[in-house]
Amino acid sequence: MAQQPFLKQWDYRYGWTSGDYLSYLNQAKDGGIILGGYSDSGIGGDKTQATFGSWDYWILKLDALGNRQFDSDVGGTDTDVLSSMQQTSDGGYILGGYSESGVGGDKTEPLRGGSGDLDYWIVKLDSAGIKQWDKDFGGTAFDFLYSIQQTSDGGYILGGTSHSGVGGDKTEASRDTATNYNGDYWILKLDAQGNKQWDKTFGGFSREDLCAIQQTTDGGYILGGRSESDINGDKTQPRWGGYGDSDYWIVKTDSMGNMQWDKDFGGLNWEILCALRQTSDNGYILMGSSFSGISGDKTQPSWGYFDYWIVKTDAFGIKQWDKDLGGNGDDEAVGNIFFTPDGGYLFSGTSYSSISGDKTEDNLGSEQSWIVKTDSLCNKQWDKTLHTNTGWEDDEQGLAIQLSDGCYIMANSTIARIGGDKTQDNWDTTFFSPDYWVIKFCDSTFNANFISSRHLCSGSCTDFTNLSTNANTYQWYFPGAIPDTSTVTNPTGICYANPGIYDVQLIANNGTGYDTLFLANYITVYPPPPAQSITQHGDTLFAIAGAGAYQWFYNTNIIVGATNYFHIAQASGNYNVVCTDPNGCEVEAAAFNVIAGVSDYNKNFAIYISYSANKINLNFYANGNAHTQVQLLDITGKVQLQMSLEVAEGFNKYQLHVGEISAGVYLVRLLSDEGGVTKKLIIE
Numbered sequence: 316m317a318q319q320p321f322l323k324q325w326d327y328r329y330g331w332t333s334g335d336y337l338s339y340l341n342q343a344k345d346g347g348i349i350l351g352g353y354s355d356s357g358i359g360g361d362k363t364q365a366t367f368g369s370w371d372y373w374i375l376k377l378d379a380l381g382n383r384q385f386d387s388d389v390g391g392t393d394t395d396v397l398s399s400m401q402q403t404s405d406g407g408y409i410l411g412g413y414s415e416s417g418v419g420g421d422k423t424e425p426l427r428g429g430s431g432d433l434d435y436w437i438v439k440l441d442s443a444g445i446k447q448w449d450k451d452f453g454g455t456a457f458d459f460l461y462s463i464q465q466t467s468d469g470g471y472i473l474g475g476t477s478h479s480g481v482g483g484d485k486t487e488a489s490r491d492t493a494t495n496y497n498g499d500y501w502i503l504k505l506d507a508q509g510n511k512q513w514d515k516t517f518g519g520f521s522r523e524d525l526c527a528i529q530q531t532t533d534g535g536y537i538l539g540g541r542s543e544s545d546i547n548g549d550k551t552q553p554r555w556g557g558y559g560d561s562d563y564w565i566v567k568t569d570s571m572g573n574m575q576w577d578k579d580f581g582g583l584n585w586e587i588l589c590a591l592r593q594t595s596d597n598g599y600i601l602m603g604s605s606f607s608g609i610s611g612d613k614t615q616p617s618w619g620y621f622d623y624w625i626v627k628t629d630a631f632g633i634k635q636w637d638k639d640l641g642g643n644g645d646d647e648a649v650g651n652i653f654f655t656p657d658g659g660y661l662f663s664g665t666s667y668s669s670i671s672g673d674k675t676e677d678n679l680g681s682e683q684s685w686i687v688k689t690d691s692l693c694n695k696q697w698d699k700t701l702h703t704n705t706g707w708e709d710d711e712q713g714l715a716i717q718l719s720d721g722c723y724i725m726a727n728s729t730i731a732r733i734g735g736d737k738t739q740d741n742w743d744t745t746f747f748s749p750d751y752w753v754i755k756f757c758d759s760t761f762n763a764n765f766i767s768s769r770h771l772c773s774g775s776c777t778d779f780t781n782l783s784t785n786a787n788t789y790q791w792y793f794p795g796a797i798p799d800t801s802t803v804t805n806p807t808g809i810c811y812a813n814p815g816i817y818d819v820q821l822i823a824n825n826g827t828g829y830d831t832l833f834l835a836n837y838i839t840v841y842p843p844p845p846a847q848s849i850t851q852h853g854d855t856l857f858a859i860a861g862a863g864a865y866q867w868f869y870n871t872n873i874i875v876g877a878t879n880y881f882h883i884a885q886a887s888g889n890y891n892v893v894c895t896d897p898n899g900c901e902v903e904a905a906a907f908n909v910i911a912g913v914s915d916y917n918k919n920f921a922i923y924i925s926y927s928a929n930k931i932n933l934n935f936y937a938n939g940n941a942h943t944q945v946q947l948l949d950i951t952g953k954v955q956l957q958m959s960l961e962v963a964e965g966f967n968k969y970q971l972h973v974g975e976i977s978a979g980v981y982l983v984r985l986l987s988d989e990g991g992v993t994k995k996l997i998i999e
Contacts, residue, residue, distance in 0.1 A: 321699065321756040322784075324722065326736060327381045328729075330750030331356035332743040335373065337728045337751045339400045340651070340714040346766055347384065348377040348724060350751055351400040351410065354388065360742045364388035367420030372397040372410050374444060379720075379766060381753060387444030391416020395436060399463045405897055406442035409471060411435070411463030414451065421446055427453035427483030434483075435460035435473055437509060450509040454479020458501065462528045469507040474528030474538055477501035477516065484511060490518035490548035497522035500538055502572060515572035519544020523564065527591045534570040537599060539563065539591035542579065552579040555611035556586075562611075563588040563601055565632060578632035582607020586624065589664070590652045597630040602662055604647045605639065615639035618672035623648040623662055625693050638693040642668025646685065650713040656721075656834070658691040663715040663725070666700065674698060679735045680705030684713030684727040701725055701754065704734025708747060720766045720782050721832065722757040757784070763823035763832040767809075771840045772900035776810040779819075786823035786830070794818055796838075814842040844896040847904035852982050853993050856906060857881045860979075862894035881980060884911040924983050924994050931971040931983065931996070937962045941987040945971065947996075948982040955981070962987070 329335070329350070339351035354373035357365045362373070363386055371390025374397075378384055389395075389410065397412040414436035416422045426434050434453030437460070441447055452458070452473070460475040476498045480489045484503070491497045499518030502525075505511055517523070517538065525540035542564035544550045554562050562581030565588075568574050580586070580601070588603035605624035608616045613624065614637055622641030628634055640646070640662065650663030666685035668674045673687065673695055684701040703710055711728040718724060730747035732740050742750055757764070764782035771777055781789065781804050791801040795817045796809045811817065817838040822831045850857050858865060860880045867877035868891045874882070884890065891905040922935035931947065940963055947956040956973055981996045 321723075323736060324755040324757055325381050326738055326752065326754035327377075328737070328739045328741065328750040328752045329361040329375055329383065329386075330354070330742050330748075331358075331360035331362045332748060333357070334370075334748045335362075335728065335750050337712055337714070337726055338398055340716060340724065340726045340753075341402070342716060342718055342724070343376065343402055344406060344770060346379045346719065346769065348379070348381070348753065349400075349402060349408070350375045350377070350726065350753065351397055352728070352751060353396045353412070355748075362386060362388070366390055368393045368395065368416055370394045370396055371420075372412060372438065374400065374408065374410070374440075375751070376444065377753070381755065385444050387440060387446075389421045389438050389440070389446060389449075391422030391436075392419035393417070395422075398459075398461045401463065401465055403439075403465050404469065406899075407447070408440045408442075408444070409463055409465060410438040410440065411460050411473060413459045413475070421449060422451070423449055424451035426451065428455045428457075428479070433457045433459060435475060435503070437463060437471070437473065437505075439509065448509055450505070452484045452503055452511065452514075454485035454501075455482040456480075458485075461526050464529060466504070466530050467534065470512070471505040471509070472528055472530055472536060473503040473505065474525050475501055476524045476540070484514060485516070486514055487516040490516065490520060491522075492520045497543075499523050500525040500540060500566065502528060502536065502538065502568075504572065513572055515568070515574075517549045517566050517574060517577075518542075519546075519548040519550035521545075522561070526589055529591065529593055531567070531593050532597055535575065536568045536570075536572065537591060537593060538566040538568070539588050539601060541587050541603075549574060549577065550579070551577055554579065555581040556583050556607070560585050562586050563603060563626065565591065565599065565601065565628075567632060576632055578628070578634075580612045580626050580634060580637075581605075582613035583610040584608075585621075589648050589650070592652050592654070594627070594654075598635065599628045599632070600652060600660065601626040601628070602648050602652050604649070604664075613637060613639070617641065618646075619643040619668060620645045622646050622672075623664060623687065625660075625662065625689075627693070636692065638689075640673045640687050640695065642666060642674035643671040644668035646674075650684075650686075650715065653716050655688070655717050659696065660689050660691075660693065661715045661717060661723075662687045662689070663713040665710060665713045665727075674700070676700040676702075679703060680708070680710065680731065682709035682711075684710055684725065686713065686715040686723075686725055699723075699725070699756070701727060702735030703729050703731030703737045703752070705729060705731045711749065718755075719769065719834070719837070720757075721762065721764045722755055722782075724753060724755050726751065726753045728752070757782075763789075763821045763830045765819075765821050765832065767819075767838075769838055770898070771811055771838065772898065773814045773840050773843050774810070774812055776808050777838070778807040779805060779809065781805050781821075783821070783823040783830075786825045788824045790822040790824075792820040811838065811840040814840045816840075841896075841898040841900050844894060844900050844902040847892065847894050847902050849890065849892060849904045849906040851884075851906065851909060853995060854911060855881055855883050855995055856890055856892075856909065857980075858892045858894060858904060863897045864895040866893045866895075868892070884909050887911045922983075922985060922992055922994055924996055926996060926998050929972065929974050929976070931973055933967070933969040933971065933983075933985075935985070936966050937964055939964045943985055943987045945969075946984040946986070947971070947973065948984060949979070
């Protein structure tokens, strides 16, 4: 694909009349876009929920065309600032930031420190943006969470800066020598429900600020930020700059957070690390801002003041190369690193520079977002300035990703009115509070592009939407699908029978040449869920427990609210249940000619049961003497306990000692020569 010129597809601003600050941008699993940040706005404009306090977490889910699908405001009764988030394996979202709020609003846990202190605050949402749970973690002072990631075991790793000593959730002392604690790296490992498993502190005797953490391919973690410390505490390498200057500082740990090595990178002035990621060769790519010229680890001069400074290391943190990207003004790498499919990188942030150095476009306003695309060795391929008419005010943040269709989404927080690339006015036209602003660019030269659903269940089909430009004929290849080729513009009904991961290729022809888009591992097809069945005990129908979701139907009509693995039949007829696994794949079971109202009484027994203190209490009336068996069954019909009783005519009372027993639904069955009876027992 050619790299320039860009053709703008659309742009939208999102917010209301108070401040809305963007801090996160990524593509969602369904091909849409997810935005996250923090907001002081009430209900109005694009915001459907009022804030609980002065600032709340605010996320928006957009479709692939930039249309809002939902937004969610999450907060306590004071200040809550979202700094990091991620879509989780179940399709929901994990939000992370720092909070000044006590219990109130969406916040269910108190601050660990005193009033006015800050704690880490994480919130788990489902795929529709509905809160599932929240957790607060902190010491006795200020703790700023800046990075959160789901780990391979389904839990979470949290990283940020702590000014606390031992206390609250913090089990290790500050590394600082001053009593006011300048700040250390502080990381926490949580399980899938947000319960703390361990925490670790890393730092020197001066100030450290962690900005990013990522789980590595060996199960450990890489931490990155800035440090003002020399060799002391956990820091094994000296700082390059003078007093008050800072360097990049990265720390590698094992899976339990024990430090394996650390590395310092810098010149003779300020370096501030903003982002890092592990690369495909198990090394690391670091991005931040540098005020240094050629000195220390920096091999290229500064173009102006602060420049983007990129450092590539091997798997052991040994520097392989570094690059400086900038113009004649301040260029601050405060955005993100994005890996592009061609093996290169997108680096993003903000710039005050005019055309100079690596910058090829002048700003329209004062400070504008600036995105740089490089190859795998950080050689610049193109750069893009987002033009907004901000006048003397600034655009904050700069974020950029490449979409699965090959186009680019870029975003920031801006007060700009209509002008430049921006086609919608700022919501607040009086005091100019910022909104989220999102813009999509595609390469305007001849190219092949497409989009489709990427996650399917085995046996299902998908359609492909052709987004190619300036082409007139097409050749599609779908290895593993039926059909496996097509020449239509927008293929439909492409079906995948077997689970696996599949490539897709499109060759577009404009009559004078070809452009090929090959996307490896583009389609994921999940295996079918386990087979289901329905059993009946008394008036209750049971599916097999363990699916992600259930929905019962009666005579093909949905039964509203019937979403458990069992259902009490209210009427005779045909029943079926659709069971959905965590991947969204469905399996169905049916039961025909169900007889409702099956009595729990017969001529021999009228029985009442209860459970307490590891004992099942039986109270029943028998019409005659009988040798009787008592059985305790789980919901699958498997006998858990069986014993014999000699029952006398009249009222009988027995206690069955069952010991420790898990909560759930059970069946108690009495059988004699004259018949039997089954009763349902729910143990909570």
